[in-house]
Amino acid sequence: MTHESEQLAQLIRAGDRRALAHALTHIERGGAFARALRRALGVVPGGVLIGITGAPGAGKSSLVTAIAQTLRARNIMVGIIAVDPSSPLTGGSLLGDRIRMYDLAGDAGVFIRSMANRGQYGGLAATTADAALLMRAAGFPVVLLETVGAGQSDVAVAEVADTVLLVEAPGMGDEVQSIKAGLLEVADMIVVSKSDRADAPATLQQLRALVRMHHEDESQWQIPVLPVSVRNNQGIDACVDAMLAHGSWLAAHPQTARRKYQQQLALQRAVGRLVVERMQTQPVWQHAVTALQSHASLDEWAERIVQEFVQSQR
């Protein structure tokens, strides 16, 4: 397996698109091969993961496409990870972000991968971070991660992204202030989309006022609030400039609180995955699955599984 994963890593580094596509599937599947692959890839220097989030219909896909086109015009290779929800009933999904990315088709400097969120943002976070790593290793230094439409769980984008770009459509009114407050805490930059609309300036002003209230410390990154109209091709260059500026700021300030939090979380998840994987090989696991009758005995079984595992290691 080590040999296989090293071979695959080699192909990815050489920019083999099919190898990258296969590897992304392996990462999504998880398990021993995914770990071997991560190990084979080692440290991938440079690059940045931009999380793009916002309410459904805010204009995420259109903005992602416009940003990617602008980056391509500057000769920067772009990877895109587009996440859509899985059905909670069947586990299936309909991933439709490619429809709006029509104009990017046929450009070898762009690699788009659609992903279903599998109903778990935690799992998704782990997978997307690894997927972005693979893309960077394959020579796509900027990876754009488009999240599912924003709800509270979309704050999870801050668990993996280097830069969080929040897209706000104008005219959402006072009702969304509470959502804005939640997302504002993790946004590194805010784009007011559809800025050709008459109510866009008011939204822009409102958000700028909110941002000023939240961030008074001059030594911190100053969150830009920028108007963009993809339809009229306005403001996209400034948006990309701000995005890259945040990347430079991060490079100059590598020890942000978020980075530490992300690393701790990633470690916690890696340990969790490994522990569960090992536990599942124990007979007591299957025993517990069949014997478990009510939620009340959950902790007892968990305790017993861990204890038996620890004993089996002695």
Add this chain to the structure above:
Amino acid sequence: MTNELPIRVLVAKPGLDGHDRGAKVIARALRDAGMDVIYTGIGQTPHMIVEAALQEDVDVVGLSILSGAHMTLLPKVASSLKDAGLGHCVIVAGGIIPAEDSHILKTEHGIDAIYGPGTNTDEIVAFIRQTVAHRRGSV
């Protein structure tokens, strides 16, 4: 933990006709059958379809065509998939395709199945499941 991943299907409309109702019905049915469906929309060239199938690492390519250009576009997609090293992909087509064309496409051009209007989606789901299981097993 290893996750058993759903079957991945690309649903695309090659060529110039904009009648995407059928493609959407199929996309929805496959989603409801627990598959991951990547829907690309209308106006796809064979090159775009192959590139999307490659990037998305799909098991199945579903092509909906009602323009009458199926004898040109479907063989082109099939041969381009092979050239790109994606010969393992199951190719399923749907649309208005006469029986004699259908026979040629299946026997000479590597299209695995062709369905016309009124086909029960369960039949398509069953075919995809069976064929993908067979190909995944033989890899």
